[in-house]
Amino acid sequence: MADLLASEQLMRFSGIIDTALTQQKELLHSPDKRKSDQPLRSFSVREVSHFLRVKYNSLRQYLNTLEGMPPGTTETGNRKYYTAEEVNQILEVLLEEGKIGLERFPRRQPGDPQARLVVYNLKGGVSKTSLSANLAQILALQGYRILVVDLDPQASFSDMFDIQADVDDLPSIYDVLKYEDHATGTGPISITEAIQGTYVPNIDIVPGSMSMTEFEFETSASFRAGADATPFHRRISDALETVDEFYDLVLFDTPPHLSFAVISAVFAATGMLIPLSAGMLDVVSLAKFLELAAGTMQVVEQHQDKRYDFIRFVLTRYSASDPAQLQLSSFLRSHLGGAMLKHDFVSSTAIADAGNTMNPLLEVDPSSFHRKTYDRIFGSLSGIADEVDAEIMKSWGRTPFVREES
Numbered sequence: 001m002a003d004l005l006a007s008e009q010l011m012r013f014s015g016i017i018d019t020a021l022t023q024q025k026e027l028l029h030s031p032d033k034r035k036s037d038q039p040l041r042s043f044s045v046r047e048v049s050h051f052l053r054v055k056y057n058s059l060r061q062y063l064n065t066l067e068g069m070p071p072g073t074t075e076t077g078n079r080k081y082y083t084a085e086e087v088n089q090i091l092e093v094l095l096e097e098g099k100i101g102l103e104r105f106p107r108r109q110p111g112d113p114q115a116r117l118v119v120y121n122l123k124g125g126v127s128k129t130s131l132s133a134n135l136a137q138i139l140a141l142q143g144y145r146i147l148v149v150d151l152d153p154q155a156s157f158s159d160m161f162d163i164q165a166d167v168d169d170l171p172s173i174y175d176v177l178k179y180e181d182h183a184t185g186t187g188p189i190s191i192t193e194a195i196q197g198t199y200v201p202n203i204d205i206v207p208g209s210m211s212m213t214e215f216e217f218e219t220s221a222s223f224r225a226g227a228d229a230t231p232f233h234r235r236i237s238d239a240l241e242t243v244d245e246f247y248d249l250v251l252f253d254t255p256p257h258l259s260f261a262v263i264s265a266v267f268a269a270t271g272m273l274i275p276l277s278a279g280m281l282d283v284v285s286l287a288k289f290l291e292l293a294a295g296t297m298q299v300v301e302q303h304q305d306k307r308y309d310f311i312r313f314v315l316t317r318y319s320a321s322d323p324a325q326l327q328l329s330s331f332l333r334s335h336l337g338g339a340m341l342k343h344d345f346v347s348s349t350a351i352a353d354a355g356n357t358m359n360p361l362l363e364v365d366p367s368s369f370h371r372k373t374y375d376r377i378f379g380s381l382s383g384i385a386d387e388v389d390a391e392i393m394k395s396w397g398r399t400p401f402v403r404e405e406s
């Protein structure tokens with residue numbers, strides 16, 4: 001290839017990759033290959049009792065005696081299993097029948113503001129997407145109606161839920177946020193047109209797309225033009241107004257770089273979760289990141305004072321068996337105190353699959369794990385979900401539910 005011009009070489013690589021991607025796409029499109037064709041697995045009574053925070057024995061009794069309870073499906077060993085839809089139905093019956101109060105019913109009541117959580121860290125590989133996906137699934141099973149807005153042009157969150165705007169030519173968050181094009185007369189679409197349902201009930205997604213990079217150019221251009229359009233920082237919160245009543249929680253998965261889209265999400269958010277991977281924890285870079293984040297916040301605050309209901313750190317890819325990490329975690333806890341979540345997202349090769357993405361835990365067959373391993377990972381994620389739930393409940397003026405240790 002030495003005699004080729006650099007541009008020719010690059011074009012050749014482009015061609016190779018293009019062909020490879022087309023092949024991969026065909027594979028994805030073959031009818032039996034899409035994971036969205038399969039529903040989420042069903043859950044045992046024990047699992048349901050955990051999600052809904054009702055004692056196992058009480059739940060069994062309620063399932064047998066209360067009117068309106070779903071039938072479930074009987075599987076081997078005469079055990080009952082319930083789909084995610086049925087878990088939601090159970091939740092509603094429990095509230096109607098007065099078996100639980102609003103502290104265990106994570107739906108907004110009139111006057112409660114929509115919770116909007118931005119998962120934020122300008123580094124890649126700190127588990128933003130894995131954490132968002134796992135958190136979304138567990139909170140959805142607890143009853144939250146969730147809209148995920150995928151702001152990463154790489155769209156890995158959307159990918160994980162088998163929604164591929166760029167492959168399937170679907171509208172994406174870009175189409176919602178883009179600016180009016182006066183030359184062609186085309187403008188943004190309503191967010192309702194871009195929302196995709198998923199195979200997880202209670203989780204909808206506004207997919208990410210490569211074209212989000214366009215939004216960055218358009219925003220810069222809008223400064224030069226002296227904008228008459230909605231300023232960039234308000235574009236996400238404005239777009240969300242249309243669907244405000246349908247979701248209890250909006251979750252933003254963000255790209256690993258600062259962008260106008262990220263600032264717009266930071267402006268729309270009511271709470272912030274900052275994942276810190278043990279790997280990134282040279283504390284110097286953390287301090288720098290926080291300084292940068294504060295600067296970003298100041299940009300937002302030039303327009304409007306911004307107060308969050310909570311800002312929390314969570315340690316990710318954490319492995320307590322590594323002495324260096326253990327030391328770091330206690331260092332952070334002693335200095336950040338209550339701002340650090342009590343639960344860490346434990347590191348687990350068991351759920352990182354062959355590809356470069358991780359399956360959300362609830363999509364993995366628990367019987368393919370050692371029971372202890374599964375429980376350890378589930379405990380870690382469910383603990384994080386409970387802490388996030390507690391913050392949201394507080395923002396709705398409710399007293400968070402505290403689980404009894406079982």
Ligand SMILES: Nc1ncnc2c1ncn2[C@@H]1O[C@H](COP(=O)(O)OP(=O)(O)O)[C@@H](O)[C@H]1O
Nearest residue numbers: 124125126127128129130346347348356357358
């Ligand atoms: N707790 C974990 N244990 C093991 N691997 C993880 C864990 N969390 C994330 N990973 C892996 O690390 C990589 C980066 O995670 P990802 O969630 O995509 O980070 P980000 O969104 O911050 O870039 C992925 O390959 C993922 O499978």
Ligand SMILES: [Mg+2]
Nearest residue numbers: 128129152156
């Ligand atoms: Mg990511």
